[in-house]
Amino acid sequence: MAVKSPEHYLKRAKAMRPRVFMDGKPVEDITEHPVTRTVVEANLASYEWALDPEGGKVLTRPSHLTGEPCNIYNTLNRSTDDLIQRAAAGLYAAEHLGTCIYRCVGCDAFNSLAATTYEMDQALDTSYHGRLMEFLRYVQDEDLTVAGAMTEPRGRRDQKLQQWTDPDLSLHVVDRNDKGIVVRGAKINISGAYACDWTIVMPSGARRPGEEDYAVSFAVPNGEKGVTYICQYTPYSAERELAEDPWELGNPRFGQRETSMIVFEDVFVPWERVFLCGETRYAGRIVTRFAQIHRMVCGGSCKVGFGKILIGAARLIQEYKGLEKVPHINDQMTEMITLLETVRACSKAAAIEGKEVVPGSGVYVPDDLLGNVSKLNICNAFWRMMALAGDIGGGLLVTMPSLKELKNPETRRYLEKFYSFGADVPAENILKITKLLQNWTAGLHGVGTWHGAGPVQAQKIMVQRLADYEEMKELAMKMAGVPEPAPSQEEAS
Numbered sequence: 056m057a058v059k060s061p062e063h064y065l066k067r068a069k070a071m072r073p074r075v076f077m078d079g080k081p082v083e084d085i086t087e088h089p090v091t092r093t094v095v096e097a098n099l100a101s102y103e104w105a106l107d108p109e110g111g112k113v114l115t116r117p118s119h120l121t122g123e124p125c126n127i128y129n130t131l132n133r134s135t136d137d138l139i140q141r142a143a144a145g146l147y148a149a150e151h152l153g154t155c156i157y158r159c160v161g162c163d164a165f166n167s168l169a170a171t172t173y174e175m176d177q178a179l180d181t182s183y184h185g186r187l188m189e190f191l192r193y194v195q196d197e198d199l200t201v202a203g204a205m206t207e208p209r210g211r212r213d214q215k216l217q218q219w220t221d222p223d224l225s226l227h228v229v230d231r232n233d234k235g236i237v238v239r240g241a242k243i244n245i246s247g248a249y250a251c252d253w254t255i256v257m258p259s260g261a262r263r264p265g266e267e268d269y270a271v272s273f274a275v276p277n278g279e280k281g282v283t284y285i286c287q288y289t290p291y292s293a294e295r296e297l298a299e300d301p302w303e304l305g306n307p308r309f310g311q312r313e314t315s316m317i318v319f320e321d322v323f324v325p326w327e328r329v330f331l332c333g334e335t336r337y338a339g340r341i342v343t344r345f346a347q348i349h350r351m352v353c354g355g356s357c358k359v360g361f362g363k364i365l366i367g368a369a370r371l372i373q374e375y376k377g378l379e380k381v382p383h384i385n386d387q388m389t390e391m392i393t394l395l396e397t398v399r400a401c402s403k404a405a406a407i408e409g410k411e412v413v414p415g416s417g418v419y420v421p422d423d424l425l426g427n428v429s430k431l432n433i434c435n436a437f438w439r440m441m442a443l444a445g446d447i448g449g450g451l452l453v454t455m456p457s458l459k460e461l462k463n464p465e466t467r468r469y470l471e472k473f474y475s476f477g478a479d480v481p482a483e484n485i486l487k488i489t490k491l492l493q494n495w496t497a498g499l500h501g502v503g504t505w506h507g508a509g510p511v512q513a514q515k516i517m518v519q520r521l522a523d524y525e526e527m528k529e530l531a532m533k534m535a536g537v538p539e540p541a542p543s544q545e546e547a548s
Contacts, residue, residue: 057123058115059198061102068095073249073278075315077286078293085250089295091286093310094250097152098200100309101126104147113147116140118195119417120188125195128158131169132348132419138406145352146399149360153491155312157247159352160203164255165191166418167345168272168330171337173416183330190274190328194253201274202248204317205345207259208241216266225259226319227268228332235325236332238271242317244506249284249315252277258331261339270338272331273324281322284315289499303458305491311499344412344420346509346517351421353507354430354514355402361500362395362440368492369444375478375485378447387443394436401429424521431514437504445496452493458486 068086075082077090085091104110105126118125119133127144131137141162148156165187172183194201207226210219219225226240238256248254255274262270275282286292291311294304301307331337370388378384408422445452451474460466461483474482494500505511532539 057118057121057125057129057195057198058105058111059102060106061099063198064098064102064200065095067252068098068250071250071277073284074282075249075284075286078288078296082249082286089298089301090292090310090313091250093154093295093308094157094247094313096308097154097157097247098250100152101128101148101156101158101200102198104151110147113140113143118192120192120195123195126158126198128156128162129165129191129195129198129201130162131191131417132166132409133417134419135407135409138351138409138419138421139403141348142351142356142402142406145356146360149357150363151360152309153306153361153364153494154309155246156357157202157251158200159357160205160246160349161201161251161253161255162203163345163348163352164203164205164257165201166348166420167257167341168255170344170412170416170418170420171341172330173418174340174413175331175334175337177415179334181334186327187330197252199252200250202245202251202254203257203345204242204245204248204254205257205259205342206242206244208243209259216263216269225269226256226271228271229268229321231332235323236271236273236329238273238319238322238324240319242319244314245317246312246314248317249277249286254317257341257345258338260342262335264335267333267335270331270333270335272329272341274328274330275319275322275324279322281320283318283320285318286315287313291494291498299459302487303490305487305494311494312503346513347412347420347423347426350430350509350514351402351405351426354426354433355398355405358433358437358504359395359399359402361495361504362391362398362437365440365444365492365495366391366395368488368495369447371488372448372485372492375480375488376476377478384447387447391440391443394432394440398429398433398436401425401432405429424518427514427517427521430509431511431518434505434511434514438501441496441501444492448489448492448496451489453497455486455489455493458483458490461486 071085075085082088082091086095104114114127115124116127116130119131132141168187172187175181176184208224210224216225223240226238228236229239230237253274253276257272258270295310298304373379373384405421405425408425409419412418412420460470471482474485
């Protein structure tokens with residue numbers, strides 16, 4: 056059986072010794088550090104769900120390679136039903152974690168690469184697809200966690216890649232031999248990679264002839280020589296480090312989304328783990344196909360899970376304060392639900408309208424236009440939901456005292472008296488929900504939602520490219536009785 060227990064993963068995580076830095080200090084043990092531990096806990100949860108009778112219906116499916124049940128994050132989408140399940144898994148993970156599921160990007164990378172390596176093998180007689188399937192089978196058999204890495208520092212945007220002052224601003228190949236390649240550079244904003252077994256690296260964008268060294272994709276194991284992880288650090292990181300007990304925090308077990316910069320200093324990658332090397336024509340296709348899947352999930356279903364938590368917390372505050380019958384607040388709640396369900400509908404529609412991306416590959420991706428519309432909608436919708444929930448929560452969201460005061464004999468009675476709002480619930484419960492809502496309305500999630508799976512302008516560009524204006528113009532002309540223009544001489548010929 057390819058679905059293993061949480062203990063299998065935790066044992067591996069405890070043995071991991073990646074080179075990790077946070078707040079200027081090395082992290083000796085990712086399973087013990089209060090911040091990195093949250094990523095370990097999220098990965099552990101994905102194993103727990105897979106073995107749960109209900110969670111397993113969403114989080115597992117058979118491998119197309121072996122027929123054995125696998126965690127969904129280690130499988131390929133081979134039908135529209137699989138895409139629907141993939142979207143459902145994103146929703147399930149988000150509403151149970153309240154943060155990122157760190158296996159998500161690796162899963163979408165597997166699918167993008169599966170389609171593109173199949174296409175390369177057919178056109179170029181390469182062996183990339185076979186390598187990828189061997190690696191995928193190994194990951195499935197061992198039920199490993201795989202992260203994904205695409206975003207890079209990059210140089211000036213008004214210059215071509217070759218004009219950048221430092222060639223390492225985009226990850227590239229610096230040497231090749233009969234055993235493999237050597238790469239140098241960095242990936243940034245990478246979710247949870249330091250606590251995953253492997254990371255799949257993809258190019259960050261299309262590549263032109265002359266940029267062959269930058270058209271590269273491969274898999275690297277955790278702790279590989281030459282790999283360094285430099286973690287994000289925010290006020291929420293500091294707060295978690297200082298907390299005497301995680302119960303003081305809004306999301307005690309899973310925390311905020313944790314990312315890092317991954318630095319590659321002359322890292323050797325054997326050929327069996329290389330899935331693109333120099334084929335510039337296909338670099339952009341990997342990125343595009345990845346985005347098609349990821350915008351449906353990260354930009355759609357997973358943010359719906361987050362939104363459900365956000366709305367649930369706002370509703371509790373509404374009830375604690377006795378505001379259930381206040382019309383304008385109920386209007387705000389209705390608006391949040393409407394925004395949420397609109398995005399969910401877009402995400403599900405993108406899955407239903409999905410198609411096999413490369414004939415014969417067996418890999419299905421969501422409808423590109425609907426996936427981009429889903430992500431574009433959630434960017435604006437999530438900011439609006441945060442504003443509405445913040446209004447319902449009130450000023451206490453940003454002025455609340457530490458929950459440590461409930462353990463302080465000199466202040467506890469004041470909090471219990473004045474922060475109970477006269478409700479028939481303990482002040483501690485109200486403050487914990489307020490802290491949870493603070494995480495969403497005054498935390499990292501707004502910008503994270505805006506930029507995750509690509510910034511808004513990327514979706515706008517894709518919508519412009521994908522919109523069928525000709526069909527719409529034709530409908531308008533028929534309706535108005537306007538004759539179609541005669542074809543030009545060039546078109547007629």
